[in-house]
Amino acid sequence: MNRGMTAKGLATRQRIVVAAALLIREKGAAETTLDDVRAATSTSKSQLFHYFPDGRIDMLVAVARHEADQVLEAQRPYLDELTTWESWQAWRKAVLRHYGELGRRCPLGSLISELGKSSPEARTIVSDLFATWEAALLRGTGTLLSDRGAAVGCARSVLAAVQGGVVLLQMTDRVDYLEAALTSAIEPMRSGAAAR
Amino acid sequence: MNRGMTAKGLATRQRIVVAAALLIREKGAAETTLDDVRAATSTSKSQLFHYFPDGRIDMLVAVARHEADQVLEAQRPYLDELTTWESWQAWRKAVLRHYGELGRRCPLGSLISELGKSSPEARTIVSDLFATWEAALLRGTGTLLSDRGAAVGCARSVLAAVQGGVVLLQMTDRVDYLEAALTSAIEPMRSGAAAR
DNA sequence: GAAAGATTGGACCCGCAAGTCCAGAATCAG
DNA sequence: CTGATTCTGGACTTGCGGGTCCAATCTTTC
Incomplete structure (x- = not known):
């Protein structure tokens, strides 16, 4: 270096x-x-x-690369502490606040849509981002859900819920979708936490 | 005209x-x-x-405008017949197949990211698309879920699940996210159908 | 069948923004 | 101190691609 x-x-x-x-x-x-x-x-x-x-x-x-870092940074410290139902709620709130503030601006969106084809490196940055993001979520779902398969699926659908909610937020200027998607995606964690 | x-x-x-x-x-x-x-x-x-x-x-x-039409077209006739749990599964399957085939190509993505700022008309096209899409989903969730609020929230989170799953599909070339997100988003419909 | 209007071909213009180049100022290594 | 290297300024070139123009055809209409 x-x-x-x-x-x-x-x-x-x-x-x-x-x-x-x-x-x-x-x-x-x-x-x-x-x-x-x-x-x-x-x-x-x-x-x-x-x-x-x-x-x-x-x-x-x-x-x-810089913006990809920011994405995870915005979710800290919550993202690394998803061990209880309360912490999931706190994380959800942080995500909502962050993207609510961002509004229509999507730091990575326009970047990727321009780089996507020409630069495979850019694609790597994003998939790495998603990989570590998913891993963090999985640590959370894994501790609350005893069934491994369910934990994996839940982590994925939570990640998808965020992405989808953000897309819809940017297109419609309404956070309702992100709210609804997050609520329903983390729902399994509530009973999971209760069952422990 | x-x-x-x-x-x-x-x-x-x-x-x-x-x-x-x-x-x-x-x-x-x-x-x-x-x-x-x-x-x-x-x-x-x-x-x-x-x-x-x-x-x-x-x-x-x-x-x-043309591509926006195609999006809904790809989901027919399932999208208009979401009255039973089986029909939701059929729809889910159609969506998975369609986006699986599309793969990385996103008909509207690059279009919107270029038009978004300069043409408010383009934004309208997309929000109209989402509006009719959501309405169709809501007709489905509404018949299966007795609670109105739940039906609305569920329709929204299903829509977000599709969007998020597609985003992740395009970035990672994996349909797993879309599968997981759809599965968990339409889950409430199963018990809803059973309760009728 | 002839005017009016719709359709087509293609040469031309022009500005913008990426990229090049070289020379001069600052900084570092020994 | 001094030679090497890194950093900075800014003029210049270049190509690409959107947009203009006008003249030539085909269609419609009456």
Whole structure:
């Protein structure tokens, strides 16, 4: 790592990623040009290509990686403590609040839809994200549900509920779907907790 | 309607929409250029702008409308007959088969992500789609669940389950999520049917 | 059958945004 | 200190793709 990169350089690079992420949240990846990023960061074209040798795509991948981290970060610390029914409810509430605030903006959405075809790396980022996300959920369902198969299925349907709820939130501006989907998806955990 | 448009003209227009939809399914909206469409349909630039006066966006909206219809079409006739537990299972199976075949291609996804900001009309198309979809589901849940609130919530969470499952299918190439999400989302219908 | 309007062909324009290049300033290593 | 390397500025090139235009045909209508 750090293949010949000064602390200053690293800072600049990070500055670019963060600023680009912000721009993309607002306008979407497709309408965010290198010139926008350049202007927002007070940098020059050459710096953009210095830190992201493969150009635009390279930069978008970096932003995607950054945003993927944020997704999990927004669910902490709840995501790692899903051992009781109460903690599931707390997590649900955190998710609702977070995506409610985000509203229509989807940090990863536009990014992936632009990178998806050209960059297999981007796909990896997302599937890794989902994998660790699912694993965390599974740790929770596993402790509350004695049947292994049920725990796996439940973790998956919870994950799907979040995704679906968010999609519908973005399209309709209503959180009702996310609320309903989460409620019904974590329902098995209530009786699971009671049975322990 | 048909504001001065010959049958021939209408046919050409339709040919363009269908061909464009195909191209977009394969390459995504962003990478589909007017020239691609022109080539695929053996038409000329002027025809494209003749039938879609506002240009590219106009055409994409037409394609989106077309694709939105297909979404519901793929679920027929099951979607309109969700009155028994067996019919829900049949519907579930149809949905799984359809999206399994589609695989990574998402007809509306790239379209919306490109049109979303610029064209409010596109947003309308999607929210209308979801509205009629939800209404159909609600007719089903309403007949099987006596509690109105439960029926509404269930319809919403089923819809979210489909969306989430499809998102995950596209990202991970695995139908497991869609399967799990659907199974658990329509679960209340089983006991509902038994209780009748 | 002739005017009016719809349909088609394709050359052309033009702006935008990605990417290149080189020279100069800052920083580091020894 | 000094040579090497990294960092920065910004002008320039380039190609792609949306959009314009006009003239040539085909259709409809009366």
